[in-house]
Amino acid sequence: MTTPSPTSRAETPIAFIAAMVHAYVQRGLDPEQALQKAQITPQLLSQPDARVTALQMEWMSEAAMRELDDEALGWFRRRLPWGSYGMLVRASLTAPSLGVALARWCRHHNLLTDDICLTLSTSNGQAHLELHEAHNLKDMREFCTVSVLRNALGVACWLADSRIPLTATQLQFSAPSHVDCYRVLFDVPVHFDAPHSQFSFEAGYLELPIRRDEAALQRMLQRALLLMVRPYRRDRLLVEKVRQTLAEHPAHSRNADDLAAWLNLSPRTLHRQLKEEGASLQALKDSVRRDTAVDLLLRTTRPIKQIAAEAGFQNEKSFMRAFKGWTGRTPEAFRHNV
Structure with a gap:
C-alpha cells in the first residue's frame, strides 16, 4: 500500500473516523481491517483533537463503504448499497445545465432515503443547496451533514468541470471542539446552530453546461471519494467574471493587481486559473x-x-x-x- 505523503496535512477530524467505527459497531462488525488500510491506530480514536489526512479519510471511507455495503456509512436507517451515489451521478449526466443536474440529484437522493431532504433554491443571485433533517440523525448528524454537503458540492464541480467557490455555509448543529477544521472543509466562514444546513454559491454557476459523459463517469468512479475529500481547482466561470469586470468596471481592472483584488483573488491565482482555462488576461x-x-x-x-x-x-x-x-x-x- 502507498504510504501517505509526509507533506500531507492532517486536517480531517478523528471524529469522522470515529463515526465510521460507530457504524461498524452498530452492525456488529469489526473495523480493525479498515483502520489498518487507512493506517490509523486504534489509540488515535481516543484523542479528541487528533487529525487524519485526506488520503487516510479516502482509504477509510472506501473500506467502510465496501465492508458495510453502505455508501451512507451508517447515517440512515436504511443502507445505501455500493453504487448508489454512482447511480445518482449517472441520472444527472444528461442534464442540459448544472442547475437541472443538481435539482435531479436532490430529487433522486430524496428517493433513496427519507431521513434527510435535499432541496435546491435560488434567491438574490445566490444558489442554496439545503439539507433538512427529517429524522433525528443523533450521533451521526455532523458526519452525515458534512459528508452529504461536501459530496454534493464535489459532484457539482465535477459535472461542470469547474471550481465552485462557496459564499456561505450554515450548519444546524453546534460548533464542535474541532471547529478549526471547518475552514478547510468548506473554505468559507461557517455559521453553526442554523435553522437548517446549507451551502450557498453564485447562482451563475447553475447555467454552466454539463461537461461529462459515461466514459468520464467510469473514470471518476474509480476514485469518487476524491470529490468529497479534496477541493476542485478549475473555475469555469472565472473567464466570464473577468470579461464582465473588464467591460463594466474599468476602474477596477487597470492592472492585474486591481482586477484580482476586485475578484477576491491573488494576482498569482488569477493568472494560474486563467491559464488552466486556456485564457490569459x-x-x-x-x-x-x-x-x-x-x-x-x-x-x-x-x-x-x-x-x-x-x-x-x-x-x-x-x-x-x-x-x-x-x-x-x-x-x-x-x-x-x-
Whole structure:
C-alpha cells in the first residue's frame, strides 16, 4: 500500500473516523481491517483533537463503504448499497445545465432515503443547496451533514468541470471542539446552530453546461471519494467574471493587481486559473476592447478618438493599430463597411 505523503496535512477530524467505527459497531462488525488500510491506530480514536489526512479519510471511507455495503456509512436507517451515489451521478449526466443536474440529484437522493431532504433554491443571485433533517440523525448528524454537503458540492464541480467557490455555509448543529477544521472543509466562514444546513454559491454557476459523459463517469468512479475529500481547482466561470469586470468596471481592472483584488483573488491565482482555462488576461482585455470598439463604431457616430479612449486606449494611434490587427481594416473602413 502507498504510504501517505509526509507533506500531507492532517486536517480531517478523528471524529469522522470515529463515526465510521460507530457504524461498524452498530452492525456488529469489526473495523480493525479498515483502520489498518487507512493506517490509523486504534489509540488515535481516543484523542479528541487528533487529525487524519485526506488520503487516510479516502482509504477509510472506501473500506467502510465496501465492508458495510453502505455508501451512507451508517447515517440512515436504511443502507445505501455500493453504487448508489454512482447511480445518482449517472441520472444527472444528461442534464442540459448544472442547475437541472443538481435539482435531479436532490430529487433522486430524496428517493433513496427519507431521513434527510435535499432541496435546491435560488434567491438574490445566490444558489442554496439545503439539507433538512427529517429524522433525528443523533450521533451521526455532523458526519452525515458534512459528508452529504461536501459530496454534493464535489459532484457539482465535477459535472461542470469547474471550481465552485462557496459564499456561505450554515450548519444546524453546534460548533464542535474541532471547529478549526471547518475552514478547510468548506473554505468559507461557517455559521453553526442554523435553522437548517446549507451551502450557498453564485447562482451563475447553475447555467454552466454539463461537461461529462459515461466514459468520464467510469473514470471518476474509480476514485469518487476524491470529490468529497479534496477541493476542485478549475473555475469555469472565472473567464466570464473577468470579461464582465473588464467591460463594466474599468476602474477596477487597470492592472492585474486591481482586477484580482476586485475578484477576491491573488494576482498569482488569477493568472494560474486563467491559464488552466486556456485564457490569459491580455487576451481577455483585447477581446473586451475589440467588442467595445466594434459596438461603438456600429451603434454610434462618436469620433474615433473618443471611441479609442472608451475602449481603454491611451491614444488614437495605438487604437487604430490594434483594431487593424483584429479586423484587417481601419476603424473608419469598418464603420462604413468598406
